[in-house]
């Protein structure tokens with residue numbers, strides 16, 4: 001198979017080449033796949049996009065015309081692909097449903113501990129020979145209430161870690177799981193109850209039309225004053241302008257973002273030589289109680305290797321005409 005890998009970085013090249021046991025022909029492009037870049041897919045059987053590629057109906061129609069039969073995502077989320085259009089066109093879409101939920105869940109706590117113990121500020125101070133502790137008072141996680149929105153693979157892994165910290169655990173999911181309540185000692189509650197009670201709200205629901213802006217001006221107003229929000233799922237779950245207002249008013253006490261609503265074209269890029277054009281993002285970076293990382297929850301050796309192995313297995317199954325266990329269906 002000839003595979004065009006879009007939006008590829010050095011670490012993708014290493015991991016996918018290592019997992020290419022069958023000797024498929026891999027070509028790596030820096031560009032994100034969208035309707036402008038789709039001509040690059042000419043002559044390939046498979047395209048391999050990432051989270052910020054826009055595989056919309058126009059792009060899929062052109063992929064079909066070029067003879068591409070398989071969109072092999074190297075992510076769990078698939079909100080960037082028009083799944084219904086792919087099905088209509090007879091293009092199969094696969095994803096990597098699970099690679100290392102722990103990688104993302106551990107990143108939740110990297111963000112959370114940074115925020116609540118202000119280590120980002122301490123790090124900068126000490127480098128500047130400022131050893132004062134003024135303004136660095138944090139709070140214990142032990143005894144606080146941790147609420148996950150979306151108790152799937154990553155949400156569960158986050159609950160497990162929070163359990164180790166001695167936190168009270170709440171969960172909201174459209175399909176509550178009584179077995180999980182038993183396993184980690186969490187309690188499933190409706191979303192309004194979780195938002196009203198949690199000291200920390202960690203988002204793990206996928207981005208669908210119905211989950212877009214589930215954290216809005218209205219829901220932010222119902223949260224505990226000073227609560228911390230962590231989002232490692234998809235930026236569109238939060239109305240970013242409303243979040244900015246809640247930070248300014250102090251309604252939200254801290255925010256850790258690994259994803260951002262308008263991250264496409266910004267995250268994963270080195271824009272240090274130019275001005276950030278997104279005023280909301282630029283303003284968010286000015287708050288001392290906001291920590292932003294550039295969608296790196298998945299970025300561990302273990303996760304990259306597991307992603308690459310699953311992508312190459314999905315391609316091998318497609319090539320062999322076998323059932324695609326990781327197919328995304330409308």
Ligand SMILES: NC(=O)c1ccc[n+]([C@@H]2O[C@H](COP(=O)([O-])OP(=O)(O)OC[C@H]3O[C@@H](n4cnc5c(N)ncnc54)[C@H](O)[C@@H]3O)[C@@H](O)[C@H]2O)c1
Nearest residue numbers: 076077150151152153154173174204205206232233297298
């Ligand atoms: N930051 C990163 O690098 C990174 C890496 C991997 C995944 N992700 C994101 O994390 C998300 C979660 O991944 P996962 O592996 O845990 O997925 P998952 O499918 O195992 O879990 C998602 C959970 O959300 C629930 N859910 C779906 N719709 C809901 C709704 N409307 N309201 C409440 N709950 C709802 C599902 O029932 C499920 O339990 C992915 O969708 C992806 O966007 C981010």
